[in-house]
Amino acid sequence: MLTSPAEDTEATVVVPARPRPRRGVSFRDAGPPVALIVIFAIFAALSPQFRSVANVQNILDAAAVLAVVACGITFVLMMGSIDLSSAGVMGASALAVALLVENNRNGNDLGLLGIALAILLAAGLGALSGLALVMLKVPSFMATLGVSAVGLGLATLMFDGVQPNISDAMLEGWATGRFLGFSGLAWIALGCVLLGWLIQRYTRLGRYAYAIGGAEEVLALSGVKVAPFKVAVFTLAGAFYGLGGVMVTSQLGAGLVQAGKGYDFAAITAAVVGGTLLTGGRGGVLHSAVGVLLITVLTNGLVQIGVSPYWQGGVQGLIVVAAVAAAVIPQRRRNQVVK
Amino acid sequence: MSIDVEEKFVTPPPAPVPALEVRGLVKHYPGVKALDGVDLVVRPHEVLGLAGENGAGKSTLLKALVGLVKPDAGEIYVRGERVRLRSVVNAAEHGIGMVFQEQSLVPNLTAAENIVLGSEGAGVRGGIYRWDRMRRLAQEQLDKIGSHIDPLARTDSLSFADRQMVEIAKVLRIEQRSQHPPVIILDEPTSVLEAKEIETLFAQVRRLREFASVIFVSHRLDEVLDVCDRVTVLRSGRSVGEVPTAGAAPAELHRMMIGSTGSDDHYHDNVATRAETPARPRLVVRGLSGRTFRDVDLDVHAGEIVGIVGVHGSGREDVCRALFGAEPTTAGEVTLDGAVLQLSGTRAACAAGIGYVPAERKIEGMVGPMSVAENMTLTRQRARCSGPLVSPRKQASLVDSWISRLSIRTPHRGTPIQRLSGGNQQKVVLARWLVSGDVRLLLLDHPTRGLDIGARSEVYRLMRELANSGVATVLLADSLEEAIGMSDRIVVMSDGRVTAEVGCPSGAKPTPLDLVKEMV
Secondary structure, three states, rough: OOOOOHHHHHHHOOOOOOOOOOOOOOOOOEEEEEEEEHHHHHHHHHOOOOOOHHHHHHHHHHHHHHHHHHHHHHHHHHHHOOOOOOHHHHHHHHHHHHOOOOEOOOOOOOOOHHHHHHHHHHHHHHOOOHHHHHHHHOOOOHHHHHHHHHHHHHHHHHHHHOOOOOHHHHHHHHHHHHHHHHHHHHHHHHHHHHHHHHHHHHOOOHHHHHHHHHHHHHHHHHOOHHHHHHHHHHHHHHHHHHHHHHHHHHHHOOOOOOHHHHHHHHHHHHHHHHHOOOOOOOHHHHHHHHHHHHHHHHHHHHOOOOHHHHHHHHHHHHHHHHHHHHHOHOOOOOOOOOO | OOHHHHHHHHHHOOOOOOOOEEEEEEEEEOEEEEEEEEEEOOOOOOEEEEEEOOOOOOOHHHHHHHHOOOEEEEEEEOOOOOEEEOOOOHHOOOOOOEEOOOOOOOOOOHHHHHHHOOOOHHHOOOOOOOOHHHHHHHHHHHHHHOOOHHHHHHHOOHHHHHHHHHHHHHHHHHHHHOOOOEEEEEOOOOOOOHHHHHHHHHHHHHHOOOOEEHHHOOOOHHHHHHHOEEEEEEEOOOOEEEEOOOOOOOOHHHHHHOOOOOOOOOOOOOOOOOOOOOOOOEEEEEEEEEOOOEEEEEEOOOEEEEEEEEOOOHHHHHHHHHOOOOOOOOEEEEEEEEOOOOOOOOOHHOOOOEEEEOHHHHHHHHOOOOHHHHHHHHHHHHHHHHHHHOOHHHHOOOOOOHHHHOOOOOOOOOOOOHHOOOOHHHHHHHHHHOOOOOEEEEEEEEOOOOOOOOHHHHHHHHHHHHHOOOOEEEEEEEOHHHHHHHOEEEEEEEEEEEEEEEEOOOOOOHHHHHHHHHHO
């Protein structure tokens, strides 16, 4: 935001300068998108392969699952909670969907209904995290870690030693079919981001999730019962992870227990890089979507310009830490405790 | 006060049923009687001022009125009907709402959402926000108080004064829950406002009176007299007077707030003569400026206790924190024993021999679950070490010697500090700066807050001993009497500036009223 010089001279030291009311996008929110454009431009300049249409399609396809998972986790992070359950929840839904649509293990052929049931199972696991948090007062870190293990356990039971390969044409088509140049998965991810944004902007659930991260005690003082909203947020997040698991199954053509491996921390990283604070109250689905693209472009770009795979993990980590450090610069001078 | 006001209020019309009445309210906290039989009457459409010193029980009373504190005894009547207030929502249903001192808005929501929070009504249907309705609902509330805030602005982008307006607009939503004219409580609403903003607020308070009753709490008596019809004065948990503001003099109210004993001698300095202060002060502060204070000059000699007094918002706490490097400064020079101090951080301050006892003992002063010994040696690790390692034996003997010297009552040096009483906790916190033996300047921010009288006098004795051993002390006292009793010199701050300096030697102490004149 700009301040006119006239205002600057009027400002006194005793009274903090009066901030101007703000409705739109703040300067700080602009950081990650700018970083995305800059990083994209650098890779595009360095590597002709990177800037090819085929590669951009690759990037979006690769970002799809992470974007859906990040949508879910964003709501949890907005509340100031954390969610480590996505890996387990995705595993459970991946196995469930693989056994419910046409497959080589049983005679099921439920199609869309099977997908819906798998997502429902995932939502139930999410609700379990939320209930443990509000009823048993288990911190979300531990509650979701436990639920992740439960999800993996369920998935292992369903796996039962024999990998279910799917032959459902529609589900396989999600990963292989293309519309306007992008895979079905990319379109689904886009739809999820849009849906998530609508929830965040236009529903009580979304706004309260945001408010809980901002000042939970104020909600209580205003007579809002917070607990049901917390459970609902974890349930919603679970549903998104469930869809993510289904999408992985579509990619692999088979249900694997490890379908969600690595997505838990990748999604948190993406959300934070995009500007969603772990302490809650800031950021949102669009922020996280930008974060997902940042991470994916980074991974893809490092490969394209020929950085040795041995280096990639470390370089990516450094860039992530740098991005987060840049985001908290305004807070650094204050005598603040960071944990 | 003008004459027509006097005519209007000296003889009130035949008393109507009070909008709110409190009878004999009592509330005990461990070791403290916060409310000791408070009586209070709020008439319909009046602005009642509530005055009292720190610790007089104002905030406890207000919390009881909005259902945040459950009184031990006594009754609350709303429009003649006895009520039991269980929660803020419950109080709102009875038409009582409060604008909290610490603002109670969700910073990252829009003003509109904050205004309707918890009672969105038509603004949300089936869980879906209808922003247009929401904005209109909020606009209605803002129109009531004539505010021109954009309802869709993010709350944390509004100025403090505007946020206060949002709070008032929010509180007025209780009309939606109760059919009767509401009672609005404003707790210290002016403490952080500028003069112009205060005028706006007062205009709103006068407007509120047309359809509500108002309880107005402020430290600044001139404001209370300006905006209120009557004032109820609280002192040590009791109502000690009820005065129509028309014709009331601030001095008279002050006498009621402070009590008849103008000079409490019990913590006066007994040391008859002290060595003549050396020419150069130990601490010299020149032109120190920061976020909430400006051009502060301060001298403290070795062995001297200098009290800084001022109302809430005077900036004295921030000056204290700035000297410890815990609050950024924009200008000024600080020297300690002639050496220029870089106020770069708390570590540098510790190294320079500055000790700080923070007001928030439980949050900033101690690590609750850690032992007495660990809390005491938290700052100067070296004192308990042999080489690079902590030496348990050295630590134990050091800590035990201080436990006995300060007569800290603890079962053992290994007892978690949170199990000690407040006074003993505070002694451990003070001892932290003594174990190193090289503390030159002590900054004490409300060192006796929350302590009972016995513990207070022990802390006073300790402060005296330290001063006599040559430590320079800056004291932010809990009350004016404490500042007067303990200090050798008092610096008065108001609105971030030093407004007066009053000598305070033993035997020639100023009265609280002398100081109050400079504070308001």
